Amino acid sequence: MAAKTKNLTATLEDGRTIEYEPEVIGEGGMKRVHFTPDHKSVVCFFKDAAVGADPQRRARLQSIVGLFNPTTDPDVGAYWRELFCWPTDIITKPEIGVVAPTYPANFFFSQDPFKGKEKQASWFTSPKLRRFLPQNELGDWRRYIHISTRLARAVRRMHLAGLAHSDLSNRNVLIDPQTGTAVIIDIDSLVVPRIYPPDVLGTPGYIAPEVLATQNLEVTDPDRNLPSMLTDRHALAVLIYEYLLGRHPLRGPKVNSVKSAEEDEQLSMGERALWIEHPTDQSNRPKDPAFLKVPYTQTGPFLAPLFVRAFVEGLHDPDLRPDAGEWERALVKTTDLLYPCPNPSCQSRWFVFDPAQKRCPWCNTQVKGPVVILNFYREGNRGQFKNDNARLVVFHHQRLFAWHIYDNQYAGERADRTPQAYFALQDGQWWLVNQSSEAMVVVKGSQTPNKLLAPGEGEVLHDGAQIRLSRAGHGRLAFIQMA
């Protein structure tokens, strides 16, 4: 190995200094990247010298690193640090730049043939590229639900602060299907409200149709559409669709210009964009029926309507697109509908359980025997219970969490992730075992009505049984269904 060259020193905005290695480890359109000696951080310099000179760009970086930074929150900062590679400091000398954490090691391939390469989403969502990956990198479908949830949550948090990412894409979100994690990178080009407009249009395939359709107008033209939170919503929907279904929502066979491939692409992703699964206009539907073997409807009752809003109603009407919070809630509720495929060689391994079909859409395996479903009800006025439009599909060792038990808890960044109960199949019977610190009440379905289910006790579940999951305020009632 060649002798290490001497490390260089950069000065931070607050006067501290940081060492970095002289080798350039990466170079993109905007930045040049170096490691710090411990390789835990990277030092990025902007290639465009104007960045340093422009006070507004400086102000943008300052608000990203400071005011709008979710990763410094004392309560949940650690959670957000897993979802974002958020810059930590601004460098002023020798040039303007930022310090950011290194991506965690699991976002790089650890084995050949792609050892050391970043896990960009395309590796996993392109059917062509998936063929080249080792089997153990591919993950199962539940992992893609988790990846989508984390991405939606991260975008929800950014938008809450009023920040638009402006370039969400397969390249700026790294995903690891082995662990079901995702991380948003390249945070420094965020669009900060009232301080700095977007300086990139985005990445082909993820740019919103209205941005492409007006890209030839002057930036100052009021009809010109630039990246914003509304265009982030389009990119988010495209990414989730790709993660869950392994195809792009707008890339179909319809030809919109014979003049050139470039003009055709411009129209097909822009003003004439059309969802390949559009329910009435079938002109962009892939001709090979195998391509849509698993239609979007298989993503279940919470996600399917959002895809319709994103790609039918909202495709050319940005205000109608689902926001990141809606995606997050739908994904969280969909997690509760997942059921393990009984076919041991099914690659997707998990699917959204539909009591009317009882079939894995990926490998067509039928589920035989009853499946336990908990339908959740919330207490309204004076003991009246209302359907909460949420349910939990039960499998062996499925767990019950606080956000199932209480109607006012949410499986978000602040959730208590301690299991409160578990389900188990024993001698052909399904048991619910209370692990919480309070008694549950088997209102109906046990030999004695209103039987207490104390902590540590179990109860055999029957069709039609009703269990009050907590007697405290906001405790839900679960109706047991044997599907």
Added chain:
Amino acid sequence: MSESNYSFDNPTLPLAASPVDAGMRRLPVYLVLDCSGSMTGAPIEAVRQGMKTLLGELKSDPQALETVFLSVITFDTTARQVVPLTELMLVKEPPFEATGTTALGAALRLLSDCIDKEVRQTTATQKGDWKPLIFLMTDGAPTDKWADAADAIKTKKPGNFIACAAGSQADEETLKRITNIVVKLHDLQPEALKQFFQWVSASVATTSTGVANRGDAPVALPPPPPEIIIVP
């Protein structure tokens, strides 16, 4: 739960069982390389190494792997297509031998024929390929009838054409007759050729990422390393 509860159907179907080519456009990349006698020794060895590095880099780039199809044409006293337009992952390094004279005209005619034959046009019912990306590298003056072929290519504009005049014997004025984008390497040292191949690979990676963004504008190539000078 016993296994007999379940019926198995099609057990090995992958997660994304979609057919591979649906809706995907290809980015055809043509490398046209001079293997005349003057390349003997270190220069031809540098071309071999450069090709190896180029394939290695592109074969681990997801965007390139998804869209790039590569062809290699070599020329000496005659011209031949040593790699027909092939999906990137399946491309094997062709053998390179330095011999003979510099049949640039024959190479340009062969290139034009190959593009006509291999690149899919967009029709009303079929999505065609992206505009091809063509890199031509030569180290000397042409020895055959080349002017007509150069004019024909310049008129036809079959793709984004980058020509490289390598070393002091190469004539950039000849190349200017083929395309407006001409770069120059001052010498044929292995380091310069290596830089050239790295730049080609970076250009292909950039183009495969952003090809849709620019409409009919010329491709935005990454800035070349100092060894490569853009001829104005």
